[in-house]
Amino acid sequence: MIERWQSVAVFLAALLAGLHLPAHAGEVLDAVKARNELRCGVSEGIAGFSEQDAGGRWHGLDADFCRAVAAAVLGDPDKVRFVPLKASTRFPALLSRKIDLLVRNTTWTLTREALLKVQFPGVLFYDGQGFLVAKSSGVNSITDLNGATVCVEKGTTHEQNLIDYFAARGLTVKPLVIDSSARVAEAFFAGRCRAYTSDASQLAAVLAHSPGGARGFAILPERISKEPLGPVVQGGDAEWDTLVRWVLYSLIAAEEQGVTRANIDAIARTSQGAAWRLASGKDERLAQALGVRRDWVVRAVKAVGNYGEMYERNLGRDSPLNIERGLNRLWTQGGLLYSPPLD
Amino acid sequence: MTDLQIYLTLAVFAAVIVAIAFDLIDMAVAALLGVGAMLTLGILNNDDLIAAARSAGGPLALLFGGMVVAHVLGKTGVFERVGQHFLHATRGSGKRYLLLLILLVAPTCALLPNATTVILLAPVIISVARALKVDFVGPMILTAIVSNAAGMLTLVGDPATFLVGSSIGMSFVQYLQKVSLAGLLAVLVVIPLLPWLMPQIWNARVELPPAAAATRIDRPAFVALTLAILALMVGLFLFGENLPTRIVPPAVAIIAASLALLLVYRVHIEPIDDAFQAIDWKTLVFLGAIFCLVEGFIKTGLLQGLSLKLYGWFGTEYALVALALLAGIGVLSSLLANIPVVAAALVMTKGYLVAAEAVPEIALGAGFSDWPAHTLPVFIAMMFGATLGGNATLIGASANIVSAGICAKQGERITFVRFLRFGLPITLAQLAVATLYVIAMVWFAS
Numbered sequence: 001m002i003e004r005w006q007s008v009a010v011f012l013a014a015l016l017a018g019l020h021l022p023a024h025a026g027e028v029l030d031a032v033k034a035r036n037e038l039r040c041g042v043s044e045g046i047a048g049f050s051e052q053d054a055g056g057r058w059h060g061l062d063a064d065f066c067r068a069v070a071a072a073v074l075g076d077p078d079k080v081r082f083v084p085l086k087a088s089t090r091f092p093a094l095l096s097r098k099i100d101l102l103v104r105n106t107t108w109t110l111t112r113e114a115l116l117k118v119q120f121p122g123v124l125f126y127d128g129q130g131f132l133v134a135k136s137s138g139v140n141s142i143t144d145l146n147g148a149t150v151c152v153e154k155g156t157t158h159e160q161n162l163i164d165y166f167a168a169r170g171l172t173v174k175p176l177v178i179d180s181s182a183r184v185a186e187a188f189f190a191g192r193c194r195a196y197t198s199d200a201s202q203l204a205a206v207l208a209h210s211p212g213g214a215r216g217f218a219i220l221p222e223r224i225s226k227e228p229l230g231p232v233v234q235g236g237d238a239e240w241d242t243l244v245r246w247v248l249y250s251l252i253a254a255e256e257q258g259v260t261r262a263n264i265d266a267i268a269r270t271s272q273g274a275a276w277r278l279a280s281g282k283d284e285r286l287a288q289a290l291g292v293r294r295d296w297v298v299r300a301v302k303a304v305g306n307y308g309e310m311y312e313r314n315l316g317r318d319s320p321l322n323i324e325r326g327l328n329r330l331w332t333q334g335g336l337l338y339s340p341p342l343d
Numbered sequence: 344m345t346d347l348q349i350y351l352t353l354a355v356f357a358a359v360i361v362a363i364a365f366d367l368i369d370m371a372v373a374a375l376l377g378v379g380a381m382l383t384l385g386i387l388n389n390d391d392l393i394a395a396a397r398s399a400g401g402p403l404a405l406l407f408g409g410m411v412v413a414h415v416l417g418k419t420g421v422f423e424r425v426g427q428h429f430l431h432a433t434r435g436s437g438k439r440y441l442l443l444l445i446l447l448v449a450p451t452c453a454l455l456p457n458a459t460t461v462i463l464l465a466p467v468i469i470s471v472a473r474a475l476k477v478d479f480v481g482p483m484i485l486t487a488i489v490s491n492a493a494g495m496l497t498l499v500g501d502p503a504t505f506l507v508g509s510s511i512g513m514s515f516v517q518y519l520q521k522v523s524l525a526g527l528l529a530v531l532v533v534i535p536l537l538p539w540l541m542p543q544i545w546n547a548r549v550e551l552p553p554a555a556a557a558t559r560i561d562r563p564a565f566v567a568l569t570l571a572i573l574a575l576m577v578g579l580f581l582f583g584e585n586l587p588t589r590i591v592p593p594a595v596a597i598i599a600a601s602l603a604l605l606l607v608y609r610v611h612i613e614p615i616d617d618a619f620q621a622i623d624w625k626t627l628v629f630l631g632a633i634f635c636l637v638e639g640f641i642k643t644g645l646l647q648g649l650s651l652k653l654y655g656w657f658g659t660e661y662a663l664v665a666l667a668l669l670a671g672i673g674v675l676s677s678l679l680a681n682i683p684v685v686a687a688a689l690v691m692t693k694g695y696l697v698a699a700e701a702v703p704e705i706a707l708g709a710g711f712s713d714w715p716a717h718t719l720p721v722f723i724a725m726m727f728g729a730t731l732g733g734n735a736t737l738i739g740a741s742a743n744i745v746s747a748g749i750c751a752k753q754g755e756r757i758t759f760v761r762f763l764r765f766g767l768p769i770t771l772a773q774l775a776v777a778t779l780y781v782i783a784m785v786w787f788a789s
Contacts, residue, residue, distance in 0.1 A: 088700045088704070091707055092651060092698050092707065095647075095694065096651070115705050116707050116708050179700070
């Protein structure tokens with residue numbers, strides 16, 4: 001009896017109503033073009049990734065990637081509407097189509113792809129979960145946190161990682177789960193917990209804004225998880241997934257080929273080599289297949305620079321965070337960044 | 344979809360509703376014009392039409408099959424026989440007629456799809472009304488409304504209730520414990536309204552002639568085979584999904600219709616063309632057009648996008664969210680087919696509960712069943728709104744449209760306003776009962 005409605009229900013609910021279930025191929029790209037605006041879901045403010053300055057302009061690696069996609073699709077990096085989202089509202093926003101693209105420090109996991117029917121086109125930043133502690137606490141390693149209270153943000157993968165890591169080593173921990181990253185930081189600096197656990201990059205951002213300066217605090221060297229952070233799109237729209245993925249790869253490929261914001265025009269005037277092919281935007285057929293203008297790579301690189309430029313400006317040596325590139329170096333330099341051929 | 348397209352979609356939809364409500368043009372023509380406008384404006388494309396066709400395929404197959412089987416059954420004289428028994432049971436009282444109608448329709452809907460029930464029972468209900476010398480339009484509307492409300496009696500009574508229940512991992516027994524009473528109340532609350540809504544029928548008394556001899560059956564083999572097809576259809580509705588090759592209800596309807604038509608052809612009851620002409624194609628086309636319009640509305644994303652708004656408006660006040668959903672989904676379901684509305688509302692509700700951090704993000708995916716007790720009233724309120732809201736208007740549920748189509752074939756046209764005169768008071772009463780039920784649930788959960 002119970003099963004007798006299953007097919008009707010599944011048909012009517014899943015296949016038929018459409019809704020948060022797979023979008024039509026090309027649907028998001030068509031909608032972005034028709035709207036002439038990319039709606040990009042970002043954080044409510046994480047230094048280095050997505051935060052607004054006093055003038056209301058968004059900065060950070062995530063914000064720049066949104067601009068690169070807008071430049072590739074619409075020809076203008078400023079045609080982005082940034083939608084600030086709490087961690088808990090990011091997937092409802094994506095699945096209900098309030099945003100076209102989610103670029104909000106989101107870890108690529110099987111659970112998210114399989115259960116939520118979303119797709120991660122690639123990794124924008126290789127991160128790992130670390131611990132921020134006060135130097136005066138005497139904590140030098142994670143084992144020193146046995147039995148301690150640790151602040152963690154609700155709705156992230158960090159809480160479970162924390163519990164799993166300590167349990168696997170026979171250690172105990174008391175997670176203090178708090179609503180938003182800003183409140184977690186407040187709780188930590190108010191002394192409500194002995195450590196603050198999150199992505200190391202996020203901890204670096206918190207450290208840069210710590211009251212009384214960064215000198216009194218430290219990020220422990222250990223990492224307890226892999227956190228490949230990347231953009232997210234709704235499942236079922238292979239064309240949009242492909243386009244976002246190749247915008248990311250084109251930024252990495254630009255760095256591989258030495259193509260920068262400054263030299264891309266000069267390289268385009270030459271007539272040989274892979275760098276020229278990347279910069280010239282001559283492949284009309286490829287652009288047509290992707291549904292974008294033929295100079296989409298040029299526009300993306302001109303908008304935000306290559307991956308390395310984007311990284312250093314927002315997270316690396318040109319930013320207050322000064323985070324080592326580490327795993328985010330090119331594969332040729334010992335990192336994990338690797339772009340398949342754009343040919 | 345651009346903002347302009349969203350406004351155009353709403354405008355087209357509103358124009359169709361207004362045209363039907365004020366009887367400006369024929370409702371099927373209005374709906375088709377609406378679809379044409381959406382196609383012309385680029386709101387609906389080929390993919391959307393395919394999605395709408397998939398969406399409408401199941402319900403339309405159920406209706407088509409029900410119409411064919413009912414037509415062939417009509418040739419057997421079985422309706423006359425059942426009608427005679429029904430008439431005898433009324434003892435000439437309009438009040439008994441209406442009460443027996445509810446008693447007949449409600450349990451039947453626990454077994455058969457709502458609109459199919461209306462199609463199969465309509466000949467009996469109309470023939471008894473005629474024998475009692477009362478207007479059959481009211482009873483036919485009542486049949487549709489009771490069939491919709493009775494769908495809440497069990498988890499499997501209606502695709503919309505099944506959709507919500509199954510998506511939150513509610514078992515058949517849990518549904519009986521938590522929701523069925525509300526379904527029963529929604530049916531029972533109709534009774535005190537009947538003397539006011541249908542006074543002429545309620546107060547009707549006619550002297551019945553002595554029970555006539557049972558109608559003679561001219562072709563016993565044909566009757567036996569037709570009843571066998573009916574039994575097969577009911578049997579497959581109940582157990583078809585448990586067979587090694589799963590047979591879903593729409594497929595059951597098509598199989599039964601095919602066998603019935605084969606029987607008509609082989610026994611030479613009538614030309615097959617006549618059998619096809621007996622199908623209410625206008626109702627089928629109208630429903631198909633409505634599904635296309637709903638596809639356009641759902642595509643706006645307005646309903647799904649309310650998840651974050653709900654969180655912004657109500658925070659974690661789940662009781663308020665439940666009541667807002669009961670009212671909001673109730674109103675929407677009165678104007679749109681309730682199944683796509685429920686599907687969209689599920690996305691909205693799950694998104695709200697994730698945004699409110701009542702559940703983890705994996706609750707957005709299929710198979711999550713660990714819903715905290717205090718979130719259940721939110722889902723159940725949505726279920727009530729979707730199921731009962733459809734009773735308010737002519738276009739709120741397929742059973743209503745089918746009922747109007749049958750009446751039209753009998754020479755009685757049911758306009759939007761005529762249906763509203765019965766549907767709106769009953770729906771308001773049912774939603775009031777549902778509201779009290781949800782408040783009680785919240786109170787017990789807290």
